[in-house]
Amino acid sequence: MIHFLAITLALCGFALLAISMPRHQANMAGRKLAPVVTRRARVGGYTLLLLVLVLDGFAFGAGYGAVAWFGHLSIGAWSVVAWLCIGVWRADAASTKSES
Amino acid sequence: MKEGLRQSMAWLHTWTGLLLGWLLFAMFATGTAAYFQDEITRWMQPEVTGRPDPVVAAEGAVRFLQTTAPDAKRWFITPPNSRSATTQVFWQPDGDRPRGSRRDTSATLDGQGRKIEARETRGGTFLYRFHFDLHYLPVIWARYLVGIAAMFMLVAILSGVITHKKIFADFFMLRFGKGQRSWLDAHNVTAVLALPFHLMITFTGLVTLATLYMPWGIAANYASPDSFFDTVFAQSEEVERSGKPVPLAPVGAMMRTASAEWHGAGVGFLSVSNPGDATATVSLTRAPEDAIGSRGPQLTLDGTTGRRLDASVSKGAALETESVMIGLHAGRFAEWGLRWLYFLSGVGGTIMVGSGLVLWTVKRRARLPDPERPHFGFRLVERLNVAAIAGLGAGLATYFLANRLLPLRMEARADWEVHSLFIAWAAVLIWALVRPARRVWIEALALAALLFAAVPFVNALTTPRNLFASFAAGDWLFAAFDAVMLLLAAGFGWAARKAARPRSVRAPRRAPQASDTVAAA
Known part of the structure; x- marks a missing residue:
């Protein structure tokens, strides 16, 4: 359960980091975001990733928690990549439909 | 520069x-x-089923060794951990005896110390x-x-x-x-x-x-x-047998002594010197699954009384670092959640290496003077890539299939399981060398997909522990194994379908969908 929670938090953290990157804003938010929103997303993203470290530390102890943290970060980040891919597929499928 | x-x-x-x-x-x-x-x-x-208790299993292993190798110089016992079901024993015969092969001086035992009657496999x-x-x-x-x-x-x-x-x-x-x-x-x-x-x-x-x-x-x-x-690593010094027979004290009690010393951590390994003699000693090593460091502390006890003789001195900083690094690599300490994270990261690493190999050819194909007739180096790399990536997949699936399909009482069965892995791998290599480059990726990947997909089916036909029975019995190990085989089959199948798409040197403006290609075909 802790793993599930940690991965979900890491996913949210990386999603915020992705949305703070201009090249993903069109896909994720549908428009370019204001600089202040972008900055908040970035700070929020990093904060969440740190929060996962704290959570892992409390749940598993320092050493084990640190190892688990890296695992949670990787799976969380890959999940964001998968999510973005699905988003692009959907957008493509929708535009193909509207064209034909 | x-x-x-x-x-x-x-x-x-x-x-x-x-x-x-x-x-x-x-x-x-x-x-x-x-x-x-x-x-x-x-x-x-x-x-082999069940979840044996390590202490009971170790005591059983001692009973087995007392009848099989009573006068051995040393016994080595690896009791089951929380994930395995068997005890491994190995013994060093008395110096006068000629050294046989490892098969004559080792055995796999069940939780009661009986020799396992199961198919031979590595x-x-x-x-x-x-x-x-x-x-x-x-x-x-x-x-x-x-x-x-x-x-x-x-x-x-x-x-x-x-x-x-x-x-x-x-x-x-x-x-x-x-x-x-x-x-x-x-x-x-x-x-x-x-x-x-x-x-x-x-x-x-x-x-x-x-x-x-x-x-x-x-x-x-x-x-x-x-x-x-x-x-x-504090190997206890060899002591000559005194010749005075004294029975070995119960190892179960020794394991509990050691666990108490290590704050409840289990015993992962026992070595018994001069068993059955007055000079017997027993060295116990902490189970690797109970801490990150792979080289756990040791405790040496008197074999006849169970009295504490010696404990390993704490390691210096360099050895402690090494121990933790090896532990991090092998991940023996990881419980199942972290174990899956290790596994998925490893899958990521495998894809990283594989995609890097493919990238070498993809990058160069666009720059070839004549893409229909690439030079020797390019052809070599392309074909070795197929053999390394799809061939190993096919080989691993064949290894699991051979485990289910080879006759149970076959001579050198375990060796032939291993040979089948390499026969399949070599077959894909040869296939990759003779077939046209365009076809070979598709064929080899499809073969690997088919072989992986066959594993759960062959398992269902040859054992009662099929996917549905495993789910019904809550046997997550067997269910997960079958599921991973199907996922691998899906992965290789998807890759084969991708490889089957017409190859474009220049990327199209917008990605065509996989479904589009099927519709167009």
Whole structure:
């Protein structure tokens, strides 16, 4: 359960980091975001990733928690990549439909 | 310097990655599988069930050894851990006896100390050993080769971070259907998003065999490598048998003594010197699953009274670091959640190496003077890529299939399981060399997919432990194994379908969908 929670938090953290990157804003938010929103997303993203470290530390102890943290970060980040891919597929499928 | 840092790093990355990339792919793939080596062994011995208690199992192993090898110089007992079901015993016969093969001095026992009546297999242990000892090759050569490959990997990782300058800008980028761009994305995403794991696993992998690769420290300070290992790993000194028979005290009580000393951690290994003699001693080592450090503390007890004789001195900082690094690499301490994270990171590393190998050809194909007639080097790399990636997949699936299909009482059965892996692998290599390049990826990937898909079905036909029965019985190990086989089949099948799409040298403006291609076909 802790793993599930940690991965979900890491996913949210990386999603915020992705949305703070201009090249993903069109896909994720549908428009370019204001600089202040972008900055908040970035700070929020990093904060969440740190929060996962704290959570892992409390749940598993320092050493084990640190190892688990890296695992949670990787799976969380890959999940964001998968999510973005699905988003692009959907957008493509929708535009193909509207064209034909 | 004429060329910039990035160009020279790109060159380094390309060629260190390619030269031993095929070996690295095999090391990553089998090493990743080895995170589940105990589970794979259990799947490959479906006759063995239950969750034996380590203390009861160790006492049973002592009963077995007392009848089988009462006058041995030493007994070595590895009781089951929380994931395995069997006890491994090995004994060192008395000095006067001629040394037989390892088969005559070792046995696999069940939780009561009876010899296991199950199919002969090397199980997951083979994949673990192959990961650094390879096969059909003297172990020492294999380990040097593997060490060089790991060193190249380290160079490739570091130069890769410099070469692929856009990895951080493209952090979450994975675009399909864009030829070279897609391969680069896949390479980056699998590499960067698990970069700490890749660095850790490569560096600590080198540390596991550091004394082999860099023997000079030991050579300068010890009379021989053996005296170094005796000092560091506290091998108790050999004592002559007194000839006065005294029965061994119960090892169960000794294991409880040791556990109490280690704050409840279990015993992972016992070695009994001069069993049945007045001079008997028992050394117990902490189970590797109970802490990150792989070299746990030892406790030596008097074999006849169970009285405490000696405890291993605490290690210095260097040895403690080594112990933790090897522990991090092998992940024996990881409970199932973290074990899956290790496994998935390993899968990411395998895809990273595989996509890097493919990228070498994809990048060069566009620049070939005549793409229909590529030069020899290009053809070689292309075909070796097929053999390394799809061939190993087909080989692993064949290894599992052979476990279910070879006759149960066959002579040298375990060896033939291993041979079948390499026969399948070699068959794909030969296939890759003779078939037209366009077809060979599709065919080899489809073959691997079919073989993986066949594993759960053959398992259902040859054992009562099929996927549905496993689900119904809550046997998650068997269910998960079958599920992973199906996922691998789906992965290879998807790759085969992708490879079957017409190849475009120039990326189209917008990615055509996989469904579009099917509709158009």
